[in-house]
Amino acid sequence: MPAPLLTMHGVSKRYGPTVALDGVDVAAKPGRVLALIGENGAGKSTLMKVLAGAVRPDAGTMTFADSPYAPNGPTAARAAGVAMIYQELNLAPDLSVEDNLMLGRERSTFGLLSRTEQRRRCRAALEKLGHGSLDVRTPVGRLPVGTRQVVEIARAVLDEARVVVFDEPTSSLPRKEAEALFAVIRTLTAEGAAVIYISHFLEEVRAICDDYAVLRDGRAVGSGELKDVTEPQLVSLMVGREVDELFPQVPHTPGEPLLTIDALTGADGTPRGASLEVRRGEILGVSGLIGAGRTELVRAIYGLDAVRSGTVRVNASPPGAGPRGRVRSGIGFVSEDRAGEGLMLNRTIAENATLGRLSPLSRGGFLNPAAPNAAAEGLIRRLGVKARGPRQTVGELSGGNQQKVAVSRVLHQQNDVWLLDEPTRGIDVGAKSDLYRLMGEAAAEGKAVLFVSSYLPELLAVCDRVAVMSRGELVAVRDADQWTAETAMATAIGAGDVSPEQTAQKTAGETS
Structure with missing residues (x-):
């Protein structure tokens, strides 16, 4: 086992009364991938900001290659050999691949850029990552997300x-591009780099990582080799309690149709001729590859995107026009773009949670200033939001708690139909479990839940039925237990409505 290349010992950081890090010890070894895991708010981001020189710790020491390491800023960290690949890529979309890679690293002769030398270096870096054929003159904004990520890694x-x-x-990559990323990571470790990998997907951690370190409430609560720990043990370390059910089941019984869409076609052609019924007391999942039209479907239902043809009905009646009309008709929506359009990050929990339904909080047309805070306090308790109180700014919360605030608005609006677009993306297993339970409770109360997700295991575990989209079309809708990961993927990639029986027959034929 190699000696650590990087060690962080006793690292602490406090923001006023909030303890973000409390004496954390972490070690990363060359040629190995360390999984840094924990719930949102556990301290992972703060710890990595300390490593990257963006945050100065209150206490603790770091060593890098057997020498003291204390960067005075991100530039010093990069110069020392520490690179951060953030979830939100830090690229200039209008600049070329070359200009992005060489930004701050330009090569010049007599004050003029040496394009030939720059392109040679860029191609060499991309070649190492298996992308030597990428034209470095291409604007980054024209590249798919997975290829942009490669550009970031090439830096x-x-x-x-x-x-x-x-x-x-x-978090935003389809399976094929995620597998390509894993190949790149293996290339880095093969050349002796130490990789730290932060993810909420434990199956990914198993696939790519060698070691693990778990943070909880700002403390390191477990570490070691992944081969020596089970998934339930990891989850228990993360949440501080035994978790018997990652996918809690709340009994509910589907009834009559509540939301009906018929031949719905978006103004740009996506979705295309979608027809679907979601019943009272039902959780219906929507699966498919990125770009299949899942988000466009729920946005069209909610009135955010224009519709060319088709109808939407709630309780057999047309809903009001636009998002405001939809809310008045009992339809609530949680956007996949939490930061961009799902929440007002610079406003309070109370303002976000009660947006769209102020009538119960007012009297004689005047808003009772205390009413939103009181309403939000109840929502905070019900959803288990970790916050100082309803007046705290949403931007100060962890990702999982922000998502709970986004969902709380649907609760406050008392909607009968819930449209949830990727509600569990980027949040920890504890927060996911809470949201699954909330969906089950909503179904038990007779609400109709339309649940869009890229993560098929949660759809198959939580939903009553699952619909699969492919190239803008709703291809098939079946009971969840009638799908497998293989049949859903085959249907999503355009092989038609593939049944479990067809997959079994094909497997039997290949075996014989």
Whole structure:
């Protein structure tokens, strides 16, 4: 077992009364991938900001390659050989691949850029990552997300980084691009880099990581080799309690149709001719590859995107026009873009939670200033939001708690139909379990829940029925227990409505 390349010992950081890190010890070894896992708010981001020189710790020491390491800023950290690959890529979309890679690393002769030398270095870095054929003159904004990520990683190669941190790198990637990313990570470790990998997907951690370190409430509560720990043990370390059910089941019984869409076609052609019924007391999942039209479907139902043809009905009646009309008709929506359009990050929990339904909080047309805070306090208790109180700014909360606030608005609006677009993306297993339970409770109360997700295991575990979309079309809708991961993927990639029986027959034929 190699000696650690990077060690962080006794690292502490406090923000006023809040303890973000409390004496954390972490070690990353060359040629190995360390999984840094924990719930949202556990301290992972703060710890990595300390490593990257963006935050100065109150206490603790770090060593890098057997020498003291205390960067006075991100530039010093990069110069020392530490690279950060953030979930939100830090690229200039209008600049070329070359200009992005060489930004701050330009090569010049007599004051003029040496394009030939720059392109040679860029191609060499991309070649190492298996993307030597990428035209470095291409604007980054024209590249798919997975290829943009490779460009970001190529910066680390150019800087000859020896420690590379990946923060939720696959949250927006389809499976094929995620597997390509894993190949790149293996290339980095094969050359002796120490990789720190942050993810809420434990199956990904198993696939790519060698070691683990678990943070909880700002403390390191467990570490070791992944082969020596089970998934339930990891989850228990993360949440501080035994978790018997990652997918809690709340009994509910589907009834009559509540939400009906018929031949719905978006103004740009997506979705295309979608027809679907969601019943009272039902959780209906929508699966499919990125770009299949899942988000466009729920946005069209909610009135956010224009519709070319088709109808939407709630209780057999057309809903009001636009999002405001939809809310008045009992339809609530949680956007996949939590930061961009789902929440007002610079406003309070109370303002976010009660947005869209102020009538119960007013009297004689005047808003009771105390009413939103009182309403939000009840929602905070019900959803288990970790916050100082309803007046705290949403932007100060962890990702999982922000998501709970986004969902709380649907609760406050007392909607009968819930449209949830990727509600569990980027949040920890504890927060996911809470949201699954909330969906079950909503169904038990007779609400109709339409649940869009890229993560098929949660759809199959939580939903009553699952619909699969492919290229803008709703291809098939079946009971959840009638799908497998293989049949859902085959249907999503355009192989038609593939049944479990067809997959079994094909497997039997291949075996014989």
